[in-house]
Amino acid sequence: MTQRSGILAAGNWIVDHVKLIDTWPSEETLAIISRETQGMGGAPPNVLAGLARLGAKFPLNGAGIVGYDAAGDWILEQCAKLGIDTRLITRTNEGPTSYTEVMNVERTGRRTFFHQPGVNALLGPESIDLASCSARLFHLGYLLLLDRLDRPEKAKVLQRPSSSTTRRVLDLSLRWTRSAKKATGTHALSYRLYHMSTWYFLMNLKPATCSRPKFG
16 A cells, blocks of 8 residues: 655645735725735645655655646746645636735724635646555645536545545635525535634644644
């Protein structure tokens, strides 16, 4: 049996355009942008970049889809700087790399998100080849933003026999409030998977354990 090590994080690869504004405007009024920053967003980069910065000594693998555009180039460049393996991140001309405009009100700290799914909407079971990766843990998120995977027949990617020795973590993105899914839940929850948020996962992984993580 293959000795498993490290983590494979798959799902949404997003460029966050964060803007600090003086106030949240009502319609047809104006707000002033005082500062702008850019960062990687989405479950896989949040987890993998966090682990890389903690000094993880185990393999960090990413899977997903980005576009053939400047944003896609930038994501792959950031991954290379952090030592994240991107061989399972594919590229396509069928749409733009996903991005989110994050409006952060300076006075209150409250954030509002305008999200463009981009090519993340194309992510399906065929996009995630668990058999080709020897990771000990498979992290998928944000499921409620991955329409092609949040279906009964598609969510079975999480139960493939080839991945039976890999522990799985499912990140739902609890801030997602699309009314239909909020009311009915998500199809993939019918499977026995781990369910923890990205930040809970990171905050409970102490730097001292990075050389030999205990995910079970």
